[in-house]
Each structure stands twice: as C-alpha cells, then as structure tokens.
Amino acid sequence: MKKVIAIDLGASNGRLILATLFNKSKLEITEIHRFSNEPIQKNGHLHWNISYLFHEILKGLRLYLEGNPVAIDGVGVDTWGVDFGLLSQDGKLLEDPYSYRDTHTVNVMDEVHEKLAERELFERTGVEVSSINTIYQLYAIFKARPDLLEKTASILTLPSLISYLLSGVKTNEFTHASTTQLFNFKDKKWDESIISKLFGRQLPFAELNPTNSILGYSTETINQEINSQAIPIINVPGHDTACALAGMPIENGNSAFMSCGTWVLIGIEVKEPIVSEKTYNYGFTNEGTVNGNYRLQKNNMGLWLIQQCKKEWEANGDSITYLDQDELLDQATPFRSFIDPDHRYFFNPASMTEAIKEFCKMTNQLEPISKGQVLRCIHESLVLKYRWVIEKIEEVTRTKVPSVHMGGGGIQNRFLCQYTSNALNRIVKAGPIEASAIGNAISQFIALGDIENITEGKNIIKNSFDLNEYHPQNLQEWENAYASFSQILSKNNGGV
Structure with a gap:
C-alpha cells in the first residue's frame, strides 16, 4: 500500500x-x-x-x-x-x-x-x-x-x-x-x-x-x-488539464476529453502539435501531456459564468442552492436566448447578469430576466459552443470524434452533462470528479515505480471509480437550437 x-x-x-x-x-x-x-x-x-x-x-x-x-x-x-x-x-x-x-x-x-x-x-x-x-x-x-x-x-x-x-x-x-x-x-x-x-x-x-x-x-x-x-x-x-486527461480512463483514442471547471478545456491527444492555418484561425492551442505528447484543445468558458451569477445573487441577499439551481433550470423555457460564452463581455465583468442581458440586447434577442432564464441561457450556450469546438476538432484532424469523456468538478452538474450529450448527439461518459487530483497521483506512482506507465494507470482508474453515462435526448430541438446559435456566433465573430 x-x-x-x-x-x-x-x-x-x-x-x-x-x-x-x-x-x-x-x-x-x-x-x-x-x-x-x-x-x-x-x-x-x-x-x-x-x-x-x-x-x-x-x-x-x-x-x-x-x-x-x-x-x-x-x-x-x-x-x-x-x-x-x-x-x-x-x-x-x-x-x-x-x-x-x-x-x-x-x-x-x-x-x-x-x-x-x-x-x-x-x-x-x-x-x-x-x-x-x-x-x-x-x-x-x-x-x-x-x-x-x-x-x-x-x-x-x-x-x-x-x-x-x-x-x-x-x-x-x-x-x-x-x-x-x-x-x-x-x-x-x-x-x-x-x-x-x-x-x-x-x-x-x-x-x-x-x-x-x-x-x-x-x-x-x-x-x-x-x-x-x-x-x-x-x-x-x-498543468491541471494535463493531470485531468491523465485521470480520465478514455478507451477510444479518438474520443474527445472535456476537463470541466471554471474553464472547460476540450480536445484530443495528438503525438505532435497541429499548427495548420485552420487550427490557428479557430483558436486552438497545443499543450503538453503526462507522457510527452500534446493536447490539441480549445480553452472555453466553463462554470465561471454560473459562479459569477450566483455570487452576484448572494451579494444581493438572494442566494440559491444547487437544488434550487436544478429546479430553476427544469422550469425555465428552453432555447429562449443565447450568448457566445467566450465573448469579451464575460471575461471579468462588474455584473455577469447585466453582461448577459447586454449581449442578448446587442444581438436582438429576448433578455433573460429571471434566475431560471439566466441559468438556462448559460447552460445551453455553453454546450452549443462545445459542439462548435468538437466539429472544428474533427475538421482540423480529419478524424471522427465518436464520443466524449468529461471529468472534473463540473460534471457534478448533471444538466451540463446531459445537455452536452444532447447538443453533441454523442454518448458522454463522465468521471472521475477529481480527475486532476487522480492524474496527479498516478504520475506520482509512476515516479515512485509502483505503476509502469500511464496506460497501466488508466486501467487502475477504470477499475477504481464509477462513471456516469449520458445518452442524447430531444435531438431535433437541439439541432434547431444549434442553427440559431450558429447564426449568433457568425454575426459576432465567435465562429470562423
């Protein structure tokens, strides 16, 4: 031991x-x-x-x-x-x-x-x-x-x-x-x-x-x-994302990873960086992995948007619990308005809720007023942007991404996981929650000689932690939503 x-x-x-x-x-x-x-x-x-x-x-x-x-x-x-x-x-x-x-x-x-x-x-x-x-x-x-x-x-x-x-x-x-x-x-x-x-x-x-x-x-x-x-x-x-990837028991080498926290990092593992015209134009980055390879990935906005809204509501004496959040999401009308989560408005605004309203006003959409409308707008916009990223990964690598593996604290948000599966029309496996810490530990056991390599380490992870699996739902509604979202992206330089 x-x-x-x-x-x-x-x-x-x-x-x-x-x-x-x-x-x-x-x-x-x-x-x-x-x-x-x-x-x-x-x-x-x-x-x-x-x-x-x-x-x-x-x-x-x-x-x-x-x-x-x-x-x-x-x-x-x-x-x-x-x-x-x-x-x-x-x-x-x-x-x-x-x-x-x-x-x-x-x-x-x-x-x-x-x-x-x-x-x-x-x-x-x-x-x-x-x-x-x-x-x-x-x-x-x-x-x-x-x-x-x-x-x-x-x-x-x-x-x-x-x-x-x-x-x-x-x-x-x-x-x-x-x-x-x-x-x-x-x-x-x-x-x-x-x-x-x-x-x-x-x-x-x-x-x-x-x-x-x-x-x-x-x-x-x-x-x-x-x-x-x-x-x-x-x-x-x-880098915590390199640890997170090391901590995810991804079975198919072409599957995408999503490390979910304040940011959501989406990508695939590659032997060498891809520095083509398209990867440059689409804003991809190439960063190292535990075994000396690279992650072709895009850094995307994640739970930061939700965290800042909840902090703002709390400061105003109107805080919500995670249970409240789930109920508000469940009750809110779907696909009412969208934002580009990676727009400069949302990097570090004085008021996240006002920034969201301003973006919707700028793009001639209904402004989200209630907490449920704000949360629904954020969740749906996040996962629709993740679909855009997956499509670009497939384009620049000329490889089909068959499934997605999510890890990190963000996967405790079951709506984020299910919406991701819906938007991407792919099976999503989620776990472990502490993927970064687990990848960190696996690296230590390799250094200490207790595990031979990262492949053995991932097999141990697979046998040690339960994974949740999400299957796509309501596909036509999400397809229609993506069409609307894509138009907003293209008009505001969020798509290339």
Whole structure:
C-alpha cells in the first residue's frame, strides 16, 4: 500500500487529496482539505495570495499527519496554466504572482505583435494567442516595471513555485511550460529567439525537470512545520488539464476529453502539435501531456459564468442552492436566448447578469430576466459552443470524434452533462470528479515505480471509480437550437 497527496489548485478553490494504491491495482481517494482561492487586489492589479495558499497547503498536510502516523510516500502539485512567480537572487518571492484575470496585458499585445507576428508565435509554440498567456504578462510587467526585471533571478511557473517552496529545488515542468507561449515545441525547451526579440535578453527561466520524476524532498523547515520526515516532492504534470486527461480512463483514442471547471478545456491527444492555418484561425492551442505528447484543445468558458451569477445573487441577499439551481433550470423555457460564452463581455465583468442581458440586447434577442432564464441561457450556450469546438476538432484532424469523456468538478452538474450529450448527439461518459487530483497521483506512482506507465494507470482508474453515462435526448430541438446559435456566433465573430 502506498499513499501520496495530490495538491490540486484551481482558479476558484484548492484541495489536498490523499490517494492510496492497493496492490498496484486499486486506487482510493480521500479529500483531506479544501479551501477557496480568489485573486486579491494590490496596487490596482489582481494577484494570487501565495502566503495564504501555502498556509492552506501546510495546514492540509498537518491535518493528515496529525491523525496518520503512516508516512506520505509523495506529494505533487498541479495548478491552472500560464501564471508564474519571480524569485530574487537569494531565492525569495519578489511579490505575489499576477493573476491571469488582470487586464494589464491587453494594451501590450499589439506591441508584442509588432516584434513577433501572431502566426509566427503560434507556429513556434503551438499556443493560441491570448491575453492571459505568460508571454504577454511578462512583457506587461517588465515594461511597466523594468526594476523588477533587474531583480528577477529565477522564473518559476506556478506549480513549480509551490514545489520550490516545499523542496527548495528550482525547476520547471513540461506541461505547464507548454502553456506559456515561450516554449518551443520542436526543441522542447524555452524559445531563446522569441525571448531575445521581446526582452532584448534571455530571461532566467529555470530549466525543465522530467515529468513523472522525483524532484527532491521536503526541506527541514517544512518537515518541522508539519512534524514529518522528509517527503519526496514529485514533478507531476504541473498543468491541471494535463493531470485531468491523465485521470480520465478514455478507451477510444479518438474520443474527445472535456476537463470541466471554471474553464472547460476540450480536445484530443495528438503525438505532435497541429499548427495548420485552420487550427490557428479557430483558436486552438497545443499543450503538453503526462507522457510527452500534446493536447490539441480549445480553452472555453466553463462554470465561471454560473459562479459569477450566483455570487452576484448572494451579494444581493438572494442566494440559491444547487437544488434550487436544478429546479430553476427544469422550469425555465428552453432555447429562449443565447450568448457566445467566450465573448469579451464575460471575461471579468462588474455584473455577469447585466453582461448577459447586454449581449442578448446587442444581438436582438429576448433578455433573460429571471434566475431560471439566466441559468438556462448559460447552460445551453455553453454546450452549443462545445459542439462548435468538437466539429472544428474533427475538421482540423480529419478524424471522427465518436464520443466524449468529461471529468472534473463540473460534471457534478448533471444538466451540463446531459445537455452536452444532447447538443453533441454523442454518448458522454463522465468521471472521475477529481480527475486532476487522480492524474496527479498516478504520475506520482509512476515516479515512485509502483505503476509502469500511464496506460497501466488508466486501467487502475477504470477499475477504481464509477462513471456516469449520458445518452442524447430531444435531438431535433437541439439541432434547431444549434442553427440559431450558429447564426449568433457568425454575426459576432465567435465562429470562423
């Protein structure tokens, strides 16, 4: 029996999950600790509160160790993509990392593209041009604050920063590096040409350490804080979507995956990035997997829209439970109005409900007024956009996607799963809920020598967790809805 802890940080909450492997054939997971995670305002910008996050991580480790004398065999960290930390010469974090939701990058994108064409960036890195990417964050930060560039001795992507705080080892990891748009997929290393053209020098990115390997061991300071012996710190796939894919027992290699949370990442696994004209025009990206392959995927809006509406209602003293949400969805009239969930209106508005109304008004549709109408509009629009993405995947890969596998916390929303099946006219398998944490754990067991490879790991997952299966319903109604939705997309540049 082996026990590892997956530190799985999302953009809205974090969790520590204990994974226990029995006889190299059965996996069980237990949640040890869960905590919220939201960016904080500092000097007019959004940052992640690393002190708070690390405090909660150590709290979770202590919670387990206080009641369990059995040693932890490993700890691994995964997070959302693109964000990073800057370290000084003496290894101190210079300041809390910027959040990708800060809009300071928008105004520098044209300046970056004057130095490096968008298409060249895509062809060298395989990554979709997006204001949230590390490349634009670093450019905006160092342009506004050149003194910070002079103080920066090391740049660590976010999961590697947390691993460094645990182990004292400065290194980066492939899957997370692949999200930065500063990583050359052909050479599988930092793209010195891009960096030099943009910054006039090389940046001090830490080198990459192999995925699925032991990075180091918890420092003596950490051991004293959590009252533990030294714990192996494992270099798991740093990007949570790479972990989620590793944690989904997908049986058909042509099936699409959907990692469902604040964002919904939709794609298929490919051996090498696809950087064709169509993938570029459709806004696809290519990011790394646990076994060194790539995910051809599109980053889509997910539960963020629902989360923000519910937060807004709660602030107004009118909160709803998950049960309320289901009832409201069930009672609302279907296909009344649609939005493009990925429109700029919905990135970080002051009021999500008002942004939805404004989009519907702009597109000459009925504005959703009641909570049920708002929720129905969001759910239907999300899954219709997911159908658009699946159709484009089939087009650029010239491959039929026979089914879809959904994983992550978002699959607890049964309406999202059923509507996805309806909109796509495909069987949808859903599970596990904690796909990212499970993929994180599988990587650790590979590093520790308990599992041979990811194929064996997925077989263990299949034998350890129940999956839900959804079958398409009301096909003609959804077909008609997609026709209407597609017209709205094409009129508002949401379709190509």
